[in-house]
Amino acid sequence: MTDDLGGNTLTVHRAGISAVQDLGRFGHSRYGLPVNGALDQHSARVANVLAGNDEGAPLIEITALDFSATPRTDVLIAVTGAPADVTVGGAPRPQWEPIPVRAGETIGISRIRSGIRVYLAVLGSVEAPSLLGSCAPDTILGFGRSLRDGDDLVVRTRCPPVDHPVFRIPLFRMGAPVPRFGESWTVDVTDGPDLGEFGDSADRLFRSEFTVSPRSNHIGLRMTGDVPRRVARGEVLSRGVPVGAVEVPAGDELLVLHRGRGVTAGYPVLAVVTATGLSALGQVRPGQTVRFRRRTVDDAVAAHRSQRHAVHALRTRVRAVFDALRIPTP
Known part of the structure; x- marks a missing residue:
C-alpha cells in the first residue's frame, strides 16, 4: 500500500x-x-x-x-x-x-x-x-x-x-x-430467425431438459440433451448474432451465446434468450439442468420492464x- x-x-x-x-x-x-x-x-x-x-x-x-x-x-x-x-x-x-x-x-x-x-x-x-x-x-x-x-x-x-x-x-x-435460485432453471426465449429450418424437431427445445457442460464460460454455455435437428439444406452464412442466441451446431449439443460472444457466427439460431433469462443463465452451474420456455417478444419486453421497474x-x-x-x- x-x-x-x-x-x-x-x-x-x-x-x-x-x-x-x-x-x-x-x-x-x-x-x-x-x-x-x-x-x-x-x-x-x-x-x-x-x-x-x-x-x-x-x-x-x-x-x-x-x-x-x-x-x-x-x-x-x-x-x-x-x-x-x-x-x-x-x-x-x-x-x-x-x-x-x-x-x-x-x-x-x-x-x-x-x-x-x-x-x-x-x-x-x-x-x-x-x-x-x-x-x-x-x-x-x-x-x-x-x-x-x-x-x-x-x-x-x-x-x-x-x-x-x-x-x-x-x-x-x-x-x-x-x-x-435452485438446482434446475427455467429460461425464457423468443423465436429465433431460423426456427422454421428445424421442422417439427424445434419443439424439442421446449419439451426437453438440457444439462450444462463444464466447458461453458462467459462466451457461451454448452448444453447436452435431446437437441433439435435442422432439416433445411444449404449453408448458413456468417452474420451478426445477438447475445442470447441459441445456436445448434452440428453435433449433440446446444450453444447459448452469452455476453462474451463474438459478434458474428454461422450456425442456425433456433431461439434467443430474453433479457431476464440471460441473468438466470449467468447463474447456472455446470451439471445443472435448464428448461427453455417459449415467450412472445411482447412477453419478454413486459418481463424486462417489470424487473427494471422493481430496481x-x-x-x-x-x-x-x-x-x-x-x-x-x-
Whole structure:
C-alpha cells in the first residue's frame, strides 16, 4: 500500500475467481467488440443500488470460490447473486441488503451455492481501468482487472459509521427483488430467425431438459440433451448474432451465446434468450439442468420492464433511507 491511496483501500486476502466488473461495453459491436460485463445483470444492478451507486458502477464479480477482503476505512457494502455465507468480522450478515463495515473488519463470502456468481458492491464503487467507457474484462483483448491475493482496490467514497440509535445494530430492510435460485432453471426465449429450418424437431427445445457442460464460460454455455435437428439444406452464412442466441451446431449439443460472444457466427439460431433469462443463465452451474420456455417478444419486453421497474423502486427507497441517515451517495 502507498500513501497516495489515502487509506481508502480494500485489501483482497482471498481472491478465488474474482474480477472488477460493470454492466458492459455497449455500442461497439460494429467494430467486433463483444459487450461483456456482469453475467447476472440483475444481481449486479441491485448490488449497486443497495450500496447507493449508479447501476452501472464498477463492482466485484465473484465466481464459485470463496472470497475475503478487509477495508482500511469504514465502508458500506451490498452482496447479491447466488446464495452464500456472508460474514463481517466473523459475524453472519444478510445478502440483498446494505451492510456497514468498520475499518479493519474482514468481509468473507463462502459456500456459494445454487447459483455460481456473487456480486459485491461498495458505496462509491472501486477504481478500475476503463476501455471505451467500461471496466468489463475482455479476454480477447487481454483487458480487465482480475483480482489476486494481496491486491488493493481503491474505494472512492468513505462512509461514516452507521448505527441504530437504540439497538446499536444497523437495520436495513429494503425489499430488494430477489430472483429464484435452485438446482434446475427455467429460461425464457423468443423465436429465433431460423426456427422454421428445424421442422417439427424445434419443439424439442421446449419439451426437453438440457444439462450444462463444464466447458461453458462467459462466451457461451454448452448444453447436452435431446437437441433439435435442422432439416433445411444449404449453408448458413456468417452474420451478426445477438447475445442470447441459441445456436445448434452440428453435433449433440446446444450453444447459448452469452455476453462474451463474438459478434458474428454461422450456425442456425433456433431461439434467443430474453433479457431476464440471460441473468438466470449467468447463474447456472455446470451439471445443472435448464428448461427453455417459449415467450412472445411482447412477453419478454413486459418481463424486462417489470424487473427494471422493481430496481427503480428499490433505488427510490434506498435513497430515502440514505438521506435520512446522512449516508453520502455518489
